[in-house]
Amino acid sequence: MTRLGFARRLASARRCLVGTWVKIPALEPVEILADAGFDFIVIDQEHAPLTFEFAYQATVVAQGAGLSVLVRVPDRSGSHLQRLLDAGVDGILVPRVTSVAEASAAVRQMLFSPGGDRGLGTTSRAGRWGGTPRAEYLRFGDEEVMRAVQLEDRAALEAADEILDVAGLNGVFLGLGDLQLSSGLAPSDPEFQKLVDRLLTAAQARGVPAGTAVQNAAQAREAADRGYRYVMVSNDTSLLRSAATSVVADLGSRFAEGAPHGV
Template sequence: MGEDRFRHAAKEGRTLLTGWLTCNSPFLVELIGEAGFDCITIDQQHGMGGNEALLSCLTAARASGLPAIVRVAENDPGLIGRALDAGAQAIMCPMIERVEDAEAFVKAVKYPPRGLRSWGPYRARLDYDGDYFTTANDFTVACPQIETRGALDRLDDILAMEGVDMVCLGPNDLSVALTGRLDIWASEVKDAMTLVLKKCRERSVMTLIFANDIEFAKPRLEEGWTIVAIGTDAGWFAKAAAEVRRAATISR
């Protein structure tokens, strides 16, 4: 995919909407693309399916013109390289705690001399404009998650790291880390969001945030995060199914 939609949006100050997949169905990728979303996030940490599901979703994303973010299950070079080779542009890594965690993650995403990514982009190079090896480090996106107290305490060092292109703020896990309860509206979470967005702008690092619902998302859209996710495919389906069932019950 020749267009670098993520960096173009950041440069222009536009916010992208990402469809967050947990069911990991290629048909849902196509429906999300038809609905007009800007990109797709394939969750392999809290989502369904393994490599076969990932490959199918990435194939559908390419056909739908959607750049893909893959959240890997853990900070593992094999999982990261496999997702990149299969066609993901961005890799999101959960539970970053230390600077060493972020450094290992970036090295897995980037080719030498910056990193240690192994050569073999069997799908990543399809329709790629230019020589993939020499330009991939500027195209791929390493996105550590800021969702632990450790990552928040070490935010300056993580953002200063060469190759950290984007960070994802995970308000659910971060609320637990900061308050001991699941409360994304807590003042501690709001302060963390403000800090992360400010620091990222100072460093020209792209930002992504997960919003549980539209009520939480609207202020984030107004704040100008680079990418906003609003719920998940499973959540959308469950809500729609409940609304249909409720409407059918009322009409009897």
């Protein structure tokens, strides 16, 4: 079965792709998110207790349900990249990248030789356990898997042009929350917006899809209008919390402690 990788899916899409973060270590939320109509999920191993085994299982379930699967790895060490790529994920986000050297090291581990250092694993799930011809396996890995770095530090944003020129980099993610912390600037500050515009302009000039995370649909529409090509809206835990809180709030005083029965 021919599968469209996330990098090629982004290149061919005529709209911003919409996904959400997965933080709950269970497969049912993955199916629910697929049924809801999201384009992709991001399995969050940086800010949630999600193991490789769960990421593998969630990838199988999500892709079977029509979702693309990205994984945000725990750190930029590179120790998790090979096994996730062998698991057949559609893309990887490497967090906390602050320099050209770090970006280059991360990307090289996700590219096959001679462009990189990724190990050959044709008998893995990514190679359909040996069923995919070697040439197609190599082509898909280098051309269709998204290799993205997260730029979340002011210094990284100021070096965006150089980082985005790293050979083989085909995705970038802007971490707005950490950028606020590192810059000491509020999102409304013109200097903050200049940093954001700098990244978006550099990414667009190089044809590198830029993504970010937002809290709600209105912010997602604003991000799409601004030029982001993929956006994560909320996450499974927050969506559950919001729905549960809304139900309890809607019940109001009728079910409040001490309210008379039969009211």
